[in-house]
Amino acid sequence: MQLTVLGCYGPYPPAGGACSGYLLEESGYRLLIDCGNGVLSRLQQHLPLVKLDGVLISHLHSDHVSDLMVMRYGLEAALSRGERSAPLPLYAPPEPAAEYRRLPYKNAYQVEPLQAGRSLQLGPFNITFQETVHALPCLAMRLESRDAVLVYSADTEYYPELADLARGADLFLCEANYQNEDMAQNPPNHLSSAQAAQIAAAAGVKRLLLTHLHPERERERSLEQARVIFPEVAVAREGAQYQVGP
Template sequence: MQLTVLGCYGPYPPAGGACSGYLVQENRFNLLIDCGNGVMSRLQNHLEFWQLDAVILSHLHADHYSDTMIMRYGLEIAFSQGLRSKPLPLYAPPEPVSEFERLPYKNAYAVSSLTEGGEWQIGPFTIKTMAGIHAVPSLAFCIQSPSGTLVYSGDTEYCESFAEFASGADIFLCEANYQEADIRNGLPNHLSSAQAAQIAAAAGVKKLLLTHHHPERDPATSLTEAVKHFPGAELASEGAIYYVPTSHS
């Protein structure tokens, strides 16, 4: 399994950055997790967008799905040019309904609902879901293949059950939008890097990748606060590729 970080910022990117998007590949199957602004552009550094086999969205906030609104134009053109013959399977939580209903566009996507506590077989991946705590319904994904397990947090506040869900993951890709001061100040909806690291330690994951970086937070502080709890914690960086079993380029 190969994980490529396409975009790792939210709720907006810094200059030259992109919001949430992660390409997961195995046996030539190309799965895109989240599709925030800037992701379609970055994706094409690695493969043609029309070569995607499926897209799964953790939740329907714009920093996680806005480029699906752009990719649909490209898919329409790819169909007309004979580059692609079938709609792109797109899985997303069905709420907020107003956002979910915006996803279908001509025959660009074959849209399906993702719900908490379910299990889906998508290409070589078995994907389980868990609900996070967020302003809109947000799902965490446990993505298993014969080569190992990747767990992605989606967007969430701290919740006890996360450690069990992430238990034993080869890579735990966890949002760390906040720092400890933000939690002390009562900011809702996201984890601090320290909380992400505490979950990773409790779960016994092999590798912790902190992501969903806030453009107004110092990344060095986020990392310092995380390594107190999980010494091997790393900051996800755009363009980096990680492998399961684990190595990094």
């Protein structure tokens, strides 16, 4: 299983950066997880748009979906040129309904609702979901292939059950929007890097990759605050590729 980080910032990117987007590949199947602003451009540095096999969306906040509104034009053009023969499967939580209704566009996407408790088989990936604690319905996900497990936290504040979903993962891709200095105010909706590390330790994951970085917070500080709790940690880098499992 190979992970390519296309965008790792939230809720907005710094100059030259992109919001959430991750390309996951295994056995020739190419899955895009989240599609925030800047992701479509980055994706095409790795593969032609027509080669994408599916899209999974964790939740309908703009930093996770906004490039879907542009990708649809490219997909439509590919259909009309005969380079694609079917809509691209797109899975997303169906709430808020007004945001969900914005997703379908001509024949670009085949939109399917996602729910926690329902599992999904996409190519080589068996995927299970867990509702997170966020401002709107949001799903963390566990993606298992024959010999590797990746767990993605999506956006969430701290809740202990996330460690159950992440149990024993080869790679835990976890949001870390805050730093220790922010936590005195009990800020909502997101984790600090130290909280991500606590969950990684409780879950016994092999590696932790911090993501959903805030553009105004120093990444080295996020890394240091996590490393004292969980040593096998790195901060996501846009364009970097990570081998997951053997």
